Amino acid sequence: MTRTPVYLDCDTGIDDALALAYLVAQPNADLRGVGTVSGNTDAAQAARNTLDLLAVLGRGDVPVAVGEHDFLTRAYAGGAPHVHGGNGIGGVRLEPAHRPVEETTAAELLVSLARESPGELRVIAIGPLTNLARALELEPRLPELVASVTVMGGAALAPGNVSPVAEANIANDPEAAQAVIAAGWPVTLVPLDVTMAHLLEEPHRQQLAGSDQPVARLLAEMLGHYFEFYRDVFGRGCSAMHDPLAVAIALGGAVPDTAPLVPVVVDTGEGPGRGQTICDLRGRYRGLADVPGATCRVVLRVGADFPGHLTQALSAPVTAEPAEAAR
Amino acid sequence: MTRTPVYLDCDTGIDDALALAYLVAQPNADLRGVGTVSGNTDAAQAARNTLDLLAVLGRGDVPVAVGEHDFLTRAYAGGAPHVHGGNGIGGVRLEPAHRPVEETTAAELLVSLARESPGELRVIAIGPLTNLARALELEPRLPELVASVTVMGGAALAPGNVSPVAEANIANDPEAAQAVIAAGWPVTLVPLDVTMAHLLEEPHRQQLAGSDQPVARLLAEMLGHYFEFYRDVFGRGCSAMHDPLAVAIALGGAVPDTAPLVPVVVDTGEGPGRGQTICDLRGRYRGLADVPGATCRVVLRVGADFPGHLTQALSAPVTAEPAEAAR
Numbered sequence: 001m002t003r004t005p006v007y008l009d010c011d012t013g014i015d016d017a018l019a020l021a022y023l024v025a026q027p028n029a030d031l032r033g034v035g036t037v038s039g040n041t042d043a044a045q046a047a048r049n050t051l052d053l054l055a056v057l058g059r060g061d062v063p064v065a066v067g068e069h070d071f072l073t074r075a076y077a078g079g080a081p082h083v084h085g086g087n088g089i090g091g092v093r094l095e096p097a098h099r100p101v102e103e104t105t106a107a108e109l110l111v112s113l114a115r116e117s118p119g120e121l122r123v124i125a126i127g128p129l130t131n132l133a134r135a136l137e138l139e140p141r142l143p144e145l146v147a148s149v150t151v152m153g154g155a156a157l158a159p160g161n162v163s164p165v166a167e168a169n170i171a172n173d174p175e176a177a178q179a180v181i182a183a184g185w186p187v188t189l190v191p192l193d194v195t196m197a198h199l200l201e202e203p204h205r206q207q208l209a210g211s212d213q214p215v216a217r218l219l220a221e222m223l224g225h226y227f228e229f230y231r232d233v234f235g236r237g238c239s240a241m242h243d244p245l246a247v248a249i250a251l252g253g254a255v256p257d258t259a260p261l262v263p264v265v266v267d268t269g270e271g272p273g274r275g276q277t278i279c280d281l282r283g284r285y286r287g288l289a290d291v292p293g294a295t296c297r298v299v300l301r302v303g304a305d306f307p308g309h310l311t312q313a314l315s316a317p318v319t320a321e322p323a324e325a326a327r
Numbered sequence: 328m329t330r331t332p333v334y335l336d337c338d339t340g341i342d343d344a345l346a347l348a349y350l351v352a353q354p355n356a357d358l359r360g361v362g363t364v365s366g367n368t369d370a371a372q373a374a375r376n377t378l379d380l381l382a383v384l385g386r387g388d389v390p391v392a393v394g395e396h397d398f399l400t401r402a403y404a405g406g407a408p409h410v411h412g413g414n415g416i417g418g419v420r421l422e423p424a425h426r427p428v429e430e431t432t433a434a435e436l437l438v439s440l441a442r443e444s445p446g447e448l449r450v451i452a453i454g455p456l457t458n459l460a461r462a463l464e465l466e467p468r469l470p471e472l473v474a475s476v477t478v479m480g481g482a483a484l485a486p487g488n489v490s491p492v493a494e495a496n497i498a499n500d501p502e503a504a505q506a507v508i509a510a511g512w513p514v515t516l517v518p519l520d521v522t523m524a525h526l527l528e529e530p531h532r533q534q535l536a537g538s539d540q541p542v543a544r545l546l547a548e549m550l551g552h553y554f555e556f557y558r559d560v561f562g563r564g565c566s567a568m569h570d571p572l573a574v575a576i577a578l579g580g581a582v583p584d585t586a587p588l589v590p591v592v593v594d595t596g597e598g599p600g601r602g603q604t605i606c607d608l609r610g611r612y613r614g615l616a617d618v619p620g621a622t623c624r625v626v627l628r629v630g631a632d633f634p635g636h637l638t639q640a641l642s643a644p645v646t647a648e649p650a651e652a653a654r
Contacts, residue, residue, distance in 0.1 A: 157484050157485070157486070158484070159484070159607070159608045159609045159611060160609070161609065164590070164605050164606060164607040164608065164609060165600075165603075165605055196612065232613075233609075233612050233613065234612050234613055235612075235613035235614070263491070265599045267598050267599055267600045268598070269596045269597070269598035269600070270596070271594050271595070271596035271598065271600065272592050272594055272605050273492075273594045273596070273598065273600030273603060273605060276492075276600060278491050278492055278599050278600060279491060280486070280491040281486045281491065282486045282487070282488065282491060282560075284486060285523065285560050285561050285562075286559075286560065286561055286562035287562070
């Protein structure tokens with residue numbers, strides 16, 4: 001099996017932790033590096049969480065670079081401890097990895113990985129898009145060097161989660177999101193429209209808790225915290241699967257039923273719409289078709305049972321080593 | 328039957344024409360006055376169309392006042408002749424009514440009608456909200472004097488129609504819409520979410536064309552023009568029923584299944600979201616409940632067959648005279 005080189009940009013984060021574990025378990029993906037950014041927690045804490053998780057996953061070889069602490073035009077303001085806990089991963093304590101982060105920034109790591117495998121690297125961004133925007137500044141040819149960009153973020157026709165119309169990743173750094181979406185590379189946006197439609201429920205969590213895989217049990221513990229936040233949203237303990245769904249869509253583990261290429265702009269004003277991903281879906285009344293010239297695909301529907309697929313993938317033995325992954 | 332006093336504010340307009348005819352046919356409504364505003368066509372042409380239609384409807388007694396030609400912060404820029412035809416009513420020529428408009432403005436007419444029936448007047452606005460905003464300036468106590476305000480306008484979770492997120496009535500004068508929505512009176516917003524879900528189809532139009540009511544035949548002719556515009560939107564000749572649905576909801580002829588009271592603000596910035604009605608529907612994942620303190624009800628779903636109801640009402644003999652209407 002061909003293994004696709006992947007760069008992951010994240011703000012680890014409970015659902016980022018699930019996404020990372022899912023990504024490492026995919027036999028068709030070769031995780032070449034991880035960059036962190038402030039969002040759910042700060043970029044440095046996100047890097048610690050990532051290093052520690054990678055150790056549990058048997059992937060102490062994957063480079064981790066700390067990215068931007070602050071956003072392009074605003075300072076990081078403290079993340080979402082009410083959602084992800086004070087340490088970003090629901091207060092769960094992981095064994096410290098005792099491994100240093102890279103000396104480069106996340107943006108530099110992304111650019112160097114793109115140059116190593118021109119036209120092949122898949123970029124998956126599940127936090128604010130600050131590092132990607134910085135990388136575009138560093139290397140204006142980046143869009144030609146990268147195969148695709150998959151972003152968890154935004155809300156098309158669904159309500160937002162940090163404002164009536166804005167989703168957290170995009171709202172944290174609308175200027176960066178606008179730069180990334182306008183860069184001309186093929187972007188797939190995985191917005192709340194789909195991530196809020198695929199819920200991990202208590203039986204899924206129990207399946208993880210009962211797994212013989214240590215990482216699955218740790219994720220179940222983190223999810224206990226995450227479920228409490230979502231109790232106010234859904235009226236029961238469960239959770240959306242934002243970041244893992246984006247990874248699965250990037251790697252083919254989840255296949256969108258509806259995902260048109262349409263014009264998308266981010267509201268970077270200071271008004272009540274700040275951070276909204278304005279997707280032009282006016283064509284929907286005659287059936288959504290790809291709009292010529294558009295470079296951003298907006299995922300509106302995934303039909304399959306993604307939470308079931310995810311739980312299964314995370315409960316199974318981790319295929320950590322490149323050799324094993326070729327099975 | 329108690330007849331509710333009604334003030335209609337409109338930019339007549341093909342669907343305004345249907346709304347006016349429907350309104351006049353309702354035995355529970357007492358149309359006390361009509362104000363016009365620029366929108367589909369200019370305020371003066373809208374008044375001529377209204378006078379001529381009222382003559383056909385046997386209601387030459389209803390006062391018609393010309394309202395604002397320009398919007399609060401921008402000049403009127405020519406309306407929507409590609410949708411509503413050069414004269415606003417699909418090029419259909421009506422017999423000129425030879426009756427003058429009122430000497431007052433639409434805002435003055437609204438204020439005086441509200442003072443005549445304190446607490447009873449229902450305001451139905453199916454054009455840009457400029458006249459209502461002017462009336463609020465003229466009489467700050469207007470919210471206490473009026474029973475309710477029903478507005479055709481906006482888009483909550485549906486796409487817009489003049490931008491990806493903005494609907495024409497609100498987009499024409501976002502500042503006026505914001506003033507009206509924030510005034511504290513009970514506003515019911517009838518957005519594209521419902522108006523694009525209730526379509527008049529060719530068989531409905533044929534039923535109107537075959538009616539023995541002259542106004543129904545004229546409306547069928549106007550709809551022939553309107554259907555051509557919607558061919559690009561829906562892929563067939565048909566049309567949304569924006570304005571008549573708002574009138575029906577105001578008068579009880581259509582009853583919303585889902586219409587929560589939620590915070591609503593209008594984007595009055597200069598960015599890509601200008602004119603969007605930002606409705607806070609984040610509660611929808613646990614079932615939409617009224618939000619305490621909110622004064623704007625957002626209609627999201629009407630279950631009944633509204634186009635059938637409308638066609639029936641417009642094909643039947645018009646109950647024009649107050650005496651008849653008491654039957």
